[in-house]
Amino acid sequence: GIQVEQSPPDLILQEGANSTLRCNFSDSVNNLQWFHQNPWGQLINLFYIPSGTKQNGRLSATTVATERYSLLYISSSQTTDSGVYFCAVEGTTDSWGKLQFGAGTQVVVTP
Amino acid sequence: DGGITQSPKYLFRKEGQNVTLSCEQNLNHDAMYWYRQDPGQGLRLIYYSQIVNDFQKGDIAEGYSVSREKKESFPLTVTSAQKNPTAFYLCASSMGYNSPLHFGNGTRLTVT
Numbered sequence: 487g488i489q490v491e492q493s494p495p496d497l498i499l500q501e502g503a504n505s506t507l508r509c510n511f512s513d514s515v516n517n518l519q520w521f522h523q524n525p526w527g528q529l530i531n532l533f534y535i536p537s538g539t540k541q542n543g544r545l546s547a548t549t550v551a552t553e554r555y556s557l558l559y560i561s562s563s564q565t566t567d568s569g570v571y572f573c574a575v576e577g578t579t580d581s582w583g584k585l586q587f588g589a590g591t592q593v594v595v596t597p
Numbered sequence: 598d599g600g601i602t603q604s605p606k607y608l609f610r611k612e613g614q615n616v617t618l619s620c621e622q623n624l625n626h627d628a629m630y631w632y633r634q635d636p637g638q639g640l641r642l643i644y645y646s647q648i649v650n651d652f653q654k655g656d657i658a659e660g661y662s663v664s665r666e667k668k669e670s671f672p673l674t675v676t677s678a679q680k681n682p683t684a685f686y687l688c689a690s691s692m693g694y695n696s697p698l699h700f701g702n703g704t705r706l707t708v709t
Contacts, residue, residue, distance in 0.1 A: 487656075517695050527685060529700040536695070572639060574698070582694045583628055583647055584655065587639040 488513045488577035490588035497593045499563045507558040507591045509573030517576035517585065518549050520558050524569045532558070532571075563595045599624045601701035603688050608706045610682075618673045618704045620688035629671035630689040630698070633657060640687065646671055647693065675706065682708045 489512035499505055509518075520532040533540050533547040535556065540547055544563075549556040560567055570592050574585040601622045610616045622629065628647050632640040642655030646665040660679025665671055671690075675682045688701045 519698060521698075521700075527703050527705075529687065529689075529703075531697045531699055534697040574640075576695075583630065583645045583653070583691075584642060585698060587632075587641070589639045 487584075488515070488575060488580065488586050490573060490575055490586050492571075492573055492588035492591050494591060495589065497591055499560075499567075499593065499595045501563060501565060501595055501597050503563050503595075504559070504561045505563060505593070507560070507571055507573075507593075509556040509558070509575075509588060511554050511556075511573075511575045511577075513554070514578045515551060515554075515575045516578050517582075518551075518556055519574050519585065520547055520556070521572045521574065522567075522569050523572065523590070529572075560593075563593075565595045565597055568593055568595045601688055601690055601699060603686075603701035603704050605704060606702070608704055610706070610708050612708055613677045614708075615677060616675050616682075616706065616708075618675065618686055618688075618706070620671045620673065620701060622669055622671075622688075622690045622701075624690055624699065625668070626690035626699075627668070627693045628691045628696075629665065630691075631655075631661070631663065631671070631673045632687045632689065634685040634687060634703075643673065643686075675708075682706060 491510045570590040574587045630645040631643040644663045646652035
């Protein structure tokens with residue numbers, strides 16, 4: 487199946503800093519999503535972005551499908567941005583519905 | 598408010614007992630999913646259902662069973678055959694093909 491690698495595994499930021507999280511995948515995809523899991527375990531869908539660029543407030547994401555990677559940008563980070571960020575993909579050869587999750591990037595934003 | 602409800606939030610069982618986790622959605626989504634998360638790890642797909650009365654095994658279906666008799670409900674049974682059932686279980690739903698996935702708040706199952 488498709489492989490998903492996220493980097494870095496851990497990130498410590500001071501409040502106000504900017505950061506970039508990366509998701510590499512091993513094959514062509516027709517579905518790519520970014521999620522944020524807060525410290526209480528709740529998972530929120532941030533972006534559905536199989537290609538192109540999207541922005542939502544201080545967060546933005548870019549997927550370059552031809553080069554098999556996606557980037558999540560966090561600008562002016564806040565303590566509420568802490569948690570784990572997951573990238574999930576569905577390969578073009580998989581049956582739909584089988585999103586494969588990466589191991590995540592643990593982000594800690596300090597005041 | 599539309600959403601996905603998982604109950605209970607915490608569940609404790611003795612080894613050898615089957616246990617059923619509830620998942621209900623009022624988003625009118627066709628597709629529903631069950632994922633398992635172990636500490637410090639990503640999510641792994643247990644079962645998914647694209648339509649009522651149909652479901653497929655995910656990557657780690659052994660020791661689990663599901664049913665999809667109603668569009669809004671997708672219960673997961675953790676059987677005694679599951680060797681390491683203690684985990685965080687997350688239910689999700691989506692409108693279908695290539696659409697965003699939305700999660701419930703999860704059930705933490707502890708088996709001793």
